[in-house]
Amino acid sequence: LIDEYEGRISTPVPRILEKYRDEISEALKISISDQSIFVYEMLRYCLGWVDKTGEPVKGVPGKALRPSLCLFACESVGGRVTNAMPTAVSLELIHNFSLIHDEIQDFDEVRHHRPTLWSIWGAPKALVAGDVLRMIADRSLEAYGDIDVGTTLRQVALLTEACLDMIEGQYMDISFEGKSSVTLYQYMNMIARKTGALIRSSIHLGSIIGSSDDEVARMFRRSGQSLGYVFQIRDDILGTWGKEYLTGKPVGSDIRRKKNSLPIVYAMSESQGVAKKALKEVFSKNELEDRDVELVLEIMEDVRSMEYSQGLAEEFCDKALDTLREARLSRDAMDDFGELVHFLANREF
């Protein structure tokens, strides 16, 4: 198992995620260098740099998807990478802030094979740690040097809007729980906010720093919107059919938790008669047993939930690429972006 787990590291990492990794990592470490109170140690644990006793760990670093997208967007339109770094750092911190609070809300005890913050230090301290991270994210934007104050203020405003969108999406997600009548439309609206807002902003904000061309910025924004769908839909597929040693979650884990993920929402909308009745029955239970999960998986196979979901992810892949093609980036930049988009749609973890 360990070997298989280690094996995933040898999967080729897209260039965009590779290229800026060290710079991002360094900037993040500076943003959380405070040693004055223990809460910062919790944040360093959350970001995967130390174990729960504070010892530095070597491990699989996070993908740092959002900051990488931001720096890529900035550079691809002719901007300097360092100019976009404050926003990149802020994006990654906001992402981690949302994870910390999500884990408390969902009672998740493990993420990426590591105990979550609240499960080690308790919900009250984890809640505060999330709030601290959110503030540090705000503060990171003040590090702007070369950028004029107007642009800085626009970054702040757009990021605030994205954050609000994200949290509203998170609220919608919670309020969907236990409902068996969530429509595909509601689902798409929810993930566009919960996940899409921050991914969309990542490349949108980067492009604004790199170029003053509003038309270009709009293309990045639209492309980012599609990319957000790709990311979350693939996430949902992994939440149902992903391999435990890669995702850290057992097969069918989203089903067991009755999450309104795409495969479930689709099965609910497409199944009929006995199957539909059975689905509703399963999801009205308090606790799902193994046979319930298996039944749902069978119905999903009947209505081809996986094929539908993956097909939708790939549609959004094409859309993300087509939209950005209009921005006339260099061939190298488009190749890198294409590689990343396909990676996100086909990743196993």
Added chain:
Amino acid sequence: LIDEYEGRISTPVPRILEKYRDEISEALKISISDQSIFVYEMLRYCLGWVDKTGEPVKGVPGKALRPSLCLFACESVGGRVTNAMPTAVSLELIHNFSLIHDEIQDFDEVRHHRPTLWSIWGAPKALVAGDVLRMIADRSLEAYGDIDVGTTLRQVALLTEACLDMIEGQYMDISFEGKSSVTLYQYMNMIARKTGALIRSSIHLGSIIGSSDDEVARMFRRSGQSLGYVFQIRDDILGTWGKEYLTGKPVGSDIRRKKNSLPIVYAMSESQGVAKKALKEVFSKNELEDRDVELVLEIMEDVRSMEYSQGLAEEFCDKALDTLREARLSRDAMDDFGELVHFLANREF
């Protein structure tokens, strides 16, 4: 009891809290006018405008201390009240955000005679509601019209810093819980952050909008620092000796919850021999009984905890006033400020 409760409304309200009340209330209502998802209804409940079924309520409005201080500071140095309104709104929203999260952390089921958000809608939704409020607070600052972007950005930066201070203080407060060795120095440092940061910023930020004189802004900042101490120390006194029908908390409630409030920290540091031993024993218990609370109250009387605490609050009153006197405000402004400071040091709720 109801009569007595209603009676408190007839206590003369300081002019600073009266003067801007309607304008603040209106601006706050605009900032949370969104009806799109239910979380905004929760926020309107939190701010005391509707009951938990969404029906509008007439009730005792909140003090709105922080926004009132901000507007007062701006006006007293010659600025226009409307110019400071975005910051004033932001301050009140941040204050309420911190209350929502604090209540979750402390398992508080009631605040000011009303059930808390989490106790009605559950911790996950309340947590998200707090996060939404925090974002709306950020967004409020973008409403600046007449103010130049440099000043706006400075407001954003100072408010972020104050928020971070506040949350770090909240973290310190949580991490003190159950410790019987908190020193007066640690206590003062903690409340300077947890409560002081936002109150200090309120008048500091207002003065910056009203005047470009850095020296004046520094005086407001220092005065606000003292005012923060006045507010929290009086809060601690009410948490131990306040009347239940006014504060909504039974006498000795901070003792029962083993909070490291000033009367307790002081009693711990001043008591000796048998009394000190008894105190430590009481605070090492999991659950405190009535007789434990009574014992602690007796020891506090012996070491004159109340007199010490009130004396300290009044010292900071003088400091707040002396510092601001150097700013050479109008006589009316100083009178109003003096009235407010004394109100905060002597309030019963």
